[in-house]
Amino acid sequence: MKLFLITFLLVVVFCSNAQSKSNLLLSKNIDESHIGWWTKDNFIIGIKIEVLEKKLIASCNSFQYAIDNYTFADSSGLAFYKDNLERYSHIADQLKNEKNDFNLQKIILYDGLYDEAKEKENSTVIENIIKNELSAGNAIVYFKGIRIYTLQTIYEIIDTNFVNHNSCSTIYFDTIENVLYKDCSIYGW
Numbered sequence: 001m002k003l004f005l006i007t008f009l010l011v012v013v014f015c016s017n018a019q020s021k022s023n024l025l026l027s028k029n030i031d032e033s034h035i036g037w038w039t040k041d042n043f044i045i046g047i048k049i050e051v052l053e054k055k056l057i058a059s060c061n062s063f064q065y066a067i068d069n070y071t072f073a074d075s076s077g078l079a080f081y082k083d084n085l086e087r088y089s090h091i092a093d094q095l096k097n098e099k100n101d102f103n104l105q106k107i108i109l110y111d112g113l114y115d116e117a118k119e120k121e122n123s124t125v126i127e128n129i130i131k132n133e134l135s136a137g138n139a140i141v142y143f144k145g146i147r148i149y150t151l152q153t154i155y156e157i158i159d160t161n162f163v164n165h166n167s168c169s170t171i172y173f174d175t176i177e178n179v180l181y182k183d184c185s186i187y188g189w
Contacts (some may be wrong), residue, residue: 022173023150026137035140036095036104038130040141043173043180044141047133049095051100055129056092056109060085062143083114104130134171143173149161151180 035046063085067078092108095102109125110118133139134151141148151171158166168178168184 002139004167022153024135024137024153026134026141026149026151028149030138030140032100032140034100036098036102036125038104041181042144042178044142045130045134045180047104047130047138049098051133051138052104052129053092053095055061056088056095060092061090063088080113084111098155131183134181141184142180 013056030046030048032046034049036049038045038047063081063168066081069084070077074119087109091107094107104126105123107123107126108119110122111125130139134141134152141151151173154168154170154172154176155167156170166184166186168182171180171184172178173180
């Protein structure tokens, strides 16, 4: 019993501030034709417009499926899916006609019911797609005007106790001060 208790306490102590680092290799094969760009601090991130369009069309198909199959008894759910379908399909259609060097930050796209305040400046859906493509290595990244091919990532579990814990995922260039994205989540009861 003592051995089990000591082992358990050691695991808790070592895991309470666990951290893993890795390199994120960006594709060297992506050319810069038909690219949409997103600027964040000293970084400029580019992804293929076709990739963004395909992801939006896939979301449209999911929304349409939900409208056709799940929301017949729930008017608020139906409104949610219809509003999203309308916005996503409008942006997907717009992207079909866009040329190279399109500024992705001009796109207003969010999840949820229509909201006048969000219609003015909310691109959370586009930014999340960019983060996912970046995390998969499918993006072009410039740091202070120079194209880079490697980023660093740190995943940390902070302040763990028996009930909850915080986790942070950070993507940065050469030093932690040159952060591209940092996402933190709190898990618990």
